[in-house]
Amino acid sequence: MSNNLRKFVDKLKPHFSKGGKFEKLHSVFDGFETFLFVPNTTSKNGTHIHDAIDSKRTMIMVVMALVPALLFGMFNVGYQHYIAIGQEAGFWDMFLFGLLAVLPIVVVSYVVGLGIEFIVAQIKGHEIQEGFLVTGFLIPLIVPVDTPLWMVAVATAFAVIFAKEVFGGTGMNIFNVALVTRAFLFFAYPTFMSGDTVWVRTSTTFGLGAGAPVDTYSGATALGQVATAATQNVQLTGITGNPIGFWDGFIGLIPGSVGETSVIAILIGAAILLFTGVASWKTMFSVFAGGALMALVFNLFGPDTAAAHFPWYNHLVFGGFAFGAVFMATDPVTSARTEKGKWIYGALIGAMAIIIRVLNPGYPEGMMLAILLMNIFAPLIDYYVVEANIKRRLKRAGNK
Amino acid sequence: MANLIKIKRGLNIPVNGRPIEMIGTSVLPAEFALIPEYYHGVTPKLLVKEGDDVKAGTPVFYEKQFPGMNFVSPVSGKIKTINRGERRRIISVIIQSDDKMTYETFEKSDLPALSADEVIAKIQQAGLWCFIKQRPYDVIADPTKTPKAIFISAFDSAPLAPNNDYVMSAQMSDFQTGIDALSKIAKIHLGIRAGKKSPFQQVKNVEQTVYEGPHPAGNVGVQINHINPVNKGEVVWTISPQDVLFIGRFFNKNVVDLSRTVALTGPCIKSPQYYQTVVGANIENLIQGKIKSCTSHRFISGNVLTGIKVAGNGFLDPYATQITVLEEGNNIHELVGWGMPRFRKFSVSRTYFTAIFETKLIRKLFGNMKYKWDTRLLGGKRAIIMSGEYDKVLPMDIYPEFLFKAMIAGNIDKMEALGAYEIAPEDVALCEFVCTSKLPLQQIVRNSLDIMKKELE
Numbered sequence A: 001m002s003n004n005l006r007k008f009v010d011k012l013k014p015h016f017s018k019g020g021k022f023e024k025l026h027s028v029f030d031g032f033e034t035f036l037f038v039p040n041t042t043s044k045n046g047t048h049i050h051d052a053i054d055s056k057r058t059m060i061m062v063v064m065a066l067v068p069a070l071l072f073g074m075f076n077v078g079y080q081h082y083i084a085i086g087q088e089a090g091f092w093d094m095f096l097f098g099l100l101a102v103l104p105i106v107v108v109s110y111v112v113g114l115g116i117e118f119i120v121a122q123i124k125g126h127e128i129q130e131g132f133l134v135t136g137f138l139i140p141l142i143v144p145v146d147t148p149l150w151m152v153a154v155a156t157a158f159a160v161i162f163a164k165e166v167f168g169g170t171g172m173n174i175f176n177v178a179l180v181t182r183a184f185l186f187f188a189y190p191t192f193m194s195g196d197t198v199w200v201r202t203s204t205t206f207g208l209g210a211g212a213p214v215d216t217y218s219g220a221t222a223l224g225q226v227a228t229a230a231t232q233n234v235q236l237t238g239i240t241g242n243p244i245g246f247w248d249g250f251i252g253l254i255p256g257s258v259g260e261t262s263v264i265a266i267l268i269g270a271a272i273l274l275f276t277g278v279a280s281w282k283t284m285f286s287v288f289a290g291g292a293l294m295a296l297v298f299n300l301f302g303p304d305t306a307a308a309h310f311p312w313y314n315h316l317v318f319g320g321f322a323f324g325a326v327f328m329a330t331d332p333v334t335s336a337r338t339e340k341g342k343w344i345y346g347a348l349i350g351a352m353a354i355i356i357r358v359l360n361p362g363y364p365e366g367m368m369l370a371i372l373l374m375n376i377f378a379p380l381i382d383y384y385v386v387e388a389n390i391k392r393r394l395k396r397a398g399n400k
Numbered sequence B: 001m002a003n004l005i006k007i008k009r010g011l012n013i014p015v016n017g018r019p020i021e022m023i024g025t026s027v028l029p030a031e032f033a034l035i036p037e038y039y040h041g042v043t044p045k046l047l048v049k050e051g052d053d054v055k056a057g058t059p060v061f062y063e064k065q066f067p068g069m070n071f072v073s074p075v076s077g078k079i080k081t082i083n084r085g086e087r088r089r090i091i092s093v094i095i096q097s098d099d100k101m102t103y104e105t106f107e108k109s110d111l112p113a114l115s116a117d118e119v120i121a122k123i124q125q126a127g128l129w130c131f132i133k134q135r136p137y138d139v140i141a142d143p144t145k146t147p148k149a150i151f152i153s154a155f156d157s158a159p160l161a162p163n164n165d166y167v168m169s170a171q172m173s174d175f176q177t178g179i180d181a182l183s184k185i186a187k188i189h190l191g192i193r194a195g196k197k198s199p200f201q202q203v204k205n206v207e208q209t210v211y212e213g214p215h216p217a218g219n220v221g222v223q224i225n226h227i228n229p230v231n232k233g234e235v236v237w238t239i240s241p242q243d244v245l246f247i248g249r250f251f252n253k254n255v256v257d258l259s260r261t262v263a264l265t266g267p268c269i270k271s272p273q274y275y276q277t278v279v280g281a282n283i284e285n286l287i288q289g290k291i292k293s294c295t296s297h298r299f300i301s302g303n304v305l306t307g308i309k310v311a312g313n314g315f316l317d318p319y320a321t322q323i324t325v326l327e328e329g330n331n332i333h334e335l336v337g338w339g340m341p342r343f344r345k346f347s348v349s350r351t352y353f354t355a356i357f358e359t360k361l362i363r364k365l366f367g368n369m370k371y372k373w374d375t376r377l378l379g380g381k382r383a384i385i386m387s388g389e390y391d392k393v394l395p396m397d398i399y400p401e402f403l404f405k406a407m408i409a410g411n412i413d414k415m416e417a418l419g420a421y422e423i424a425p426e427d428v429a430l431c432e433f434v435c436t437s438k439l440p441l442q443q444i445v446r447n448s449l450d451i452m453k454k455e456l457e
Helices: A002-016 A023-036 A055-084 A089-124 A130-141 A149-167 A175-190 A222-229 A246-251 A262-275 A279-303 A311-318 A321-328 A339-359 A369-400 B116-126 B166-182 B220-227 B241-253 B362-367 B400-409 B410-419 B423-432 B439-454
Strands: B003-006 B031-034 B044-046 B058-063 B070-072 B075-086 B090-097 B133-135 B150-153 B188-193 B207-212 B236-238 B259-265 B273-278 B297-301 B308-310 B324-328
Touching: A002 A023, A023 A089, A023 B188, A055 A089, A055 A262, A055 A321, A089 A149, A130 A149, A130 A175, A130 A321, A149 A175, A175 A369, A175 B075, A246 A262, A246 A311, A262 A279, A279 A339, A311 A321, A321 A339, A321 A369, A339 A369, A369 B410, B003 B220, B044 B090, B058 B090, B116 B166, B116 B241, B133 B308, B150 B220, B150 B241, B166 B188, B166 B241, B207 B220, B220 B236, B220 B324, B220 B423, B241 B259, B241 B362, B259 B297, B400 B410, B400 B423, B400 B439, B410 B439, B423 B439
Parallel strands: B003 B207, B150 B188, B150 B236, B188 B207, B259 B324
Antiparallel strands: B031 B090, B044 B058, B058 B070, B075 B090, B133 B236, B259 B273, B297 B308, B297 B324
16 A cells, blocks of 8 residues: 555656646645655765654644543533533434534634645745644634634634744744634634633534523633622532532533643643653643642632632633643743743743733633743743853853 | 763664674775865865875875874875865875885884974874864864863764774773873873773873763763863863874874774674774775665764765775764655654654663563664754753753754854854764754754854954
8 A cells, every 4th residue: 555655646746846737736745745654855964863753743742632632522512512401412412513513613723724834835935844733733622612613714814824924934933823813812702702602502513402501501611600700709500500619620521612621631631742752741730830829829818809719729620721731831832942941931821820810800711811921931031041051151261 | 080970961872783892804995085075174285196106194185274284195005086176176085005005204203302382293294183173163173272171082972883992902002102192282181981991091191080871971072061161262172082092103103004993883784893994995895795785775984973974985084983884764655654653763752662662671571672773864854843852962061952043043142152162063963863853953063163163263
């Protein structure tokens, strides 16, 4: 099979090379060829052998780590739907409902993002970079399931062009591209990104799951309930008024963005990322540590609001905190790049997310803004870490 | 007792084809070459023409900037051809050996009575100066600048590198003479591998330091960084131990004897072992009949990390102490390699199974994994994406990623501040090996050092 495929690719290749009929599609062809076969370019000078790692392998590990969150998210979309309309449904019914609801977002995100990526690669004449494989997978996981597809398309296009390509493509961007997509949606279409009605799909999906929401239905997320609570100690409830607590947040059968609800699924992803070494454990750990510490400070000394007295452990499992810590803060390109810097960067993200959640009632969820804010500061943190090395070197020279 | 320095960061790459300690017989080739490009930064001025007779030690060209700095013929014979390239640049001087090996005789010198300047002048005259290099810039040392120290690493930690303890044990008197000569110029630091008994422990006139840890612990750059780092305006000299022998022989016997023992290594060699040869030799008959058959071979003068790619009938570069042969691999088309388990591929990242194969338990149960090596990059070139990769294999007080970025951007002030004076291309070879983005880091460093030298001197 492999040989025949190779022959086929070799036969097509001249048409896409310089002077061929489809010269204009060279980058696209090259993208597909290197996707199918490991490039057989050999070293000309420098090291003659190379480690088997490449950016495709790296990206695919992140995608694998995201799969549990996606699958759980699909199931949860169906689960929430059937509870909301008060109907009994089996596991596969729920999953199918969620699959059909989420898959279009995945497709739109990939088609738009990769399309732009292909075009830019062709214009610049370089290889297609695989960074969007991860971004395109992240976007569906961090939006509410009811986000209109055209909005996903517009936001993805905006983020890929203005947060990535204008900076020079994968590896050059300052902001996490998926989060810019989320931020664009958040500020451009706020009514679709927050409130009580967007987190659970109550309408049908491709004709499946017809029914009206039950009387007790309320689609507010846990953090939404905290932000609007009148009393200091708030009892969180699920979408039909049933009380929920820490373990519900941990398991994740609660309303929220598609992939962010289940801490279990996220931790499976975290295990993959940490075992393969693709993500930095320092960043991940320090986000949780920074968040927990800040929340604890508010618990003890904070103002008399529900958000300030929301227990610190609940802060870590509800909303996008865990998802952001594991998949967003650890993006190597936009995070701090020095080992010391990673501790500071992570801790500040955690702390900042909690500060936004607690002190700004307009933003029940602070994770997205905290990470984007720290994306700006990451180079500054690195600057001071590296500057210390430079100073040490100058001092050494001065001592002689 | 010598100081012990433990180096933790680094990597020993498990390439198969380690030489066994045996010296095979080989006939010296008919052709030898002096290739100016191998002496980085040299502008050669020819002293011979085609057809001239030369002896071992006869100057062939000299460096334009330092007229006393000769580059000499390694054997006796005739100048066969002088190959020139664009703008009459000398590409190579080919010498036809007469198989007699007659030596140019030099004036007998009384080493203890010589001054530093006289030693320097004599080494230059004998054509042995090219073996002394300097930091900063990793070029042949400027004989007019006094170094603060001379660094020699007695062991080579690169993949499949020759064991100097074995190669040089019978020649320690020449080594000591070489050390005595060099110690007139500056203090000598000798780096020795920890753990084993080594003939280098007996060397006098040096300050010994013992190093423990993976490659690049044997790189002289790493040793300098740990003991006496190069600051702005300072110079240190470096020389490899096998090249110290040349200087020792010169002062002992008054001849230029450039014969050396090289290791023939690598996965494509039938029985890797040592051979006696001479600097600049054509490698063709040395490797003949000793390589395993495969579609195409990569012949390397040197090791897999820093060596120079040569043709099957190419010439040994003057600094090489080993020849490595492996599969080129340009005919391999691996289907969806990024998604396959690829058990026989080595990777320091745990996205492959290497980490599991390299655990003590698995090695005990199943023995050492034999990885498949070829010269493919195994990926496309990208911008730097992953962070922290380089730090794990560069045991120096330097932020390599930031230094490389300054170099790519051509920011000389930043390069200076971030430690470019301390670094040589060979020090970053492991960074290049592990780089996810497949960047040619040694080339980047080489070019930047050249620019710095040009701008700052």
